[in-house]
Amino acid sequence: LACDMQFTVFVPPETRRAPLLWWLSGLTCTPENFTVKAGAYRQAAARGLAVVAPDTSPRGPQVPDSERYDLGQGAGFYVDATVEPWSRHYRMYSYISDELNELVCREFPVDAGAQGISGHSMGGHGALVLGLRNPRRYRSLSAFAPIVAPSRVPWGQQAFGAYLGEDRDAWARYDATELMQAAGDRSAAAPILVDQGEADEFLTEQLRPGLFAAACDRVGQPLELRYQPGYDHSYFFVSTFIAEHIDHHARLLRS
Amino acid sequence: LACDMQFTVFVPPETRRAPLLWWLSGLTCTPENFTVKAGAYRQAAARGLAVVAPDTSPRGPQVPDSERYDLGQGAGFYVDATVEPWSRHYRMYSYISDELNELVCREFPVDAGAQGISGHSMGGHGALVLGLRNPRRYRSLSAFAPIVAPSRVPWGQQAFGAYLGEDRDAWARYDATELMQAAGDRSAAAPILVDQGEADEFLTEQLRPGLFAAACDRVGQPLELRYQPGYDHSYFFVSTFIAEHIDHHARLLRS
Numbered sequence: 001l002a003c004d005m006q007f008t009v010f011v012p013p014e015t016r017r018a019p020l021l022w023w024l025s026g027l028t029c030t031p032e033n034f035t036v037k038a039g040a041y042r043q044a045a046a047r048g049l050a051v052v053a054p055d056t057s058p059r060g061p062q063v064p065d066s067e068r069y070d071l072g073q074g075a076g077f078y079v080d081a082t083v084e085p086w087s088r089h090y091r092m093y094s095y096i097s098d099e100l101n102e103l104v105c106r107e108f109p110v111d112a113g114a115q116g117i118s119g120h121s122m123g124g125h126g127a128l129v130l131g132l133r134n135p136r137r138y139r140s141l142s143a144f145a146p147i148v149a150p151s152r153v154p155w156g157q158q159a160f161g162a163y164l165g166e167d168r169d170a171w172a173r174y175d176a177t178e179l180m181q182a183a184g185d186r187s188a189a190a191p192i193l194v195d196q197g198e199a200d201e202f203l204t205e206q207l208r209p210g211l212f213a214a215a216c217d218r219v220g221q222p223l224e225l226r227y228q229p230g231y232d233h234s235y236f237f238v239s240t241f242i243a244e245h246i247d248h249h250a251r252l253l254r255s
Numbered sequence: 256l257a258c259d260m261q262f263t264v265f266v267p268p269e270t271r272r273a274p275l276l277w278w279l280s281g282l283t284c285t286p287e288n289f290t291v292k293a294g295a296y297r298q299a300a301a302r303g304l305a306v307v308a309p310d311t312s313p314r315g316p317q318v319p320d321s322e323r324y325d326l327g328q329g330a331g332f333y334v335d336a337t338v339e340p341w342s343r344h345y346r347m348y349s350y351i352s353d354e355l356n357e358l359v360c361r362e363f364p365v366d367a368g369a370q371g372i373s374g375h376s377m378g379g380h381g382a383l384v385l386g387l388r389n390p391r392r393y394r395s396l397s398a399f400a401p402i403v404a405p406s407r408v409p410w411g412q413q414a415f416g417a418y419l420g421e422d423r424d425a426w427a428r429y430d431a432t433e434l435m436q437a438a439g440d441r442s443a444a445a446p447i448l449v450d451q452g453e454a455d456e457f458l459t460e461q462l463r464p465g466l467f468a469a470a471c472d473r474v475g476q477p478l479e480l481r482y483q484p485g486y487d488h489s490y491f492f493v494s495t496f497i498a499e500h501i502d503h504h505a506r507l508l509r510s
């Protein structure tokens with residue numbers, strides 16, 4: 001990404017090669033938000049999972065930014081940008097799937113053959129896209145309140161327009177609903193777990209999980225989409241259900 | 256306290272009068288630290304406990320402060336100050352035990368007859384002192400890395416010297432080890448749970464849990480003092496064991 005990056009890694013005690021869960025965070029987040037607020041590590045320790053939390057964009061004074069919270073630093077959208085001024089630094093897709101993956105698997109006692117991916121909001125979008133495009137690398141997949149159809153909602157349209165321009169084929173490669181719709185029969189694929197708060201203020205305009213559910217339905221993809229009454233878009237929602245997501249990943253990664 | 260104060264309250268779903276756990280935070284904390292970082296509410300919901308997290312001192316531009324992190328705002332030490340310039344605002348003991356207690360019990364669906372208290376570091380000191388001095392109000396008691404003998408360690412000596420002056424009798428009334436030593440037979444009292452990280456950087460100079468354990472031993476107070484290998488003084492320590500403390504309080508408050 002042509003800049004210094006930060007991330008956190010949790011390694012469970014007394015393990016040689018732990019299955020590895022990737023957590024992709026949402027708009028405005030740094031690695032701190034998940035690390036400090038999700039309360040995930042107690043269950044990760046209990047299930048013997050390592051967890052890595054990357055940043056959400058390139059960082060630094062030399063990195064292009066915008067005054068919007070949903071574009072530029074803190075808002076990388078897990079794409080490889082192709083449009084100026086973004087294309088030099090904003091390559092979060094490759095950073096997560098290749099560079100940081102290799103580094104973490106080399107430097108920490110994790111099992112590169114047992115990786116899963118999850119995330120929240122923009123990070124749920126990233127997790128679904130990375131998981132669907134790299135099924136051998138990410139063997140388990142889940143998301144909290146993901147942006148499932150970025151090509152059809154304001155957050156995604158604005159970000160993709162900036163980072164990818166008008167190349168709609170490129171948009172489709174970063175759109176979980178489009179990827180799912182284009183897949184063949186997925187009835188043998190591992191189930192995907194998605195939690196969505198019913199009181200989430202972004203539910204109907206930005207998230208629209210029903211679009212993804214319909215696409216899954218069409219190709220036979222097993223999907224457990226759980227609407228959680230009363231929960232909003234905050235980390236209190238994540239911290240309430242993260243242990244169940246860790247169980248989901250542990251089950252699939254240890255089978 | 257002659258200023259505006261903030262606190263957080265968690266109320267479990269579907270309860271009429273929940274047992275109430277007080278959480279007192281440590282040096283530099285606001286109500287946010289516990290609320291956001293402890294990951295306590297999932298287990299509190301499961302056990303049907305309400306949880307209130309007060310601030311650690313009076314606040315505001317009109318409130319005396321110091322440049323030290325361990326004196327003044329963020330460092331009230333849960334005493335009623337008697338020395339200028341502190342005595343007008345710094346009355347955290349009365350604020351927690353009386354004013355805020357009445358307000359929370361009046362405004363929220365909690366059971367005023369089933370209250371427990373816990374806390375971390377300076378807040379562990381506060382929890383032990385408030386619990387020991389008000390046994391009918393606080394029926395369950397626990398602490399994380401508490402300052403158990405403030406009269407004998409630098410943090411406590413400096414704070415008590417500032418807030419209470421040279422009145423050593425007053426110091427003793429805010430010192431858990433002194434209070435325990437002065438108690439009669441406590442072999443029928445409810446057990447106290449204390450967790451202490453072995454890698455805590457403040458263990459030997461500021462915390463010294465062995466002093467409290469010896470005092471408990473002398474009066475027959477049941478104490479479960481658990482040294483946790485590898486844990487430091489941070490909220491990762493709290494978040495790892497908070498569910499077990501909630502279980503401890505739920506057991507005692509529901510019996």
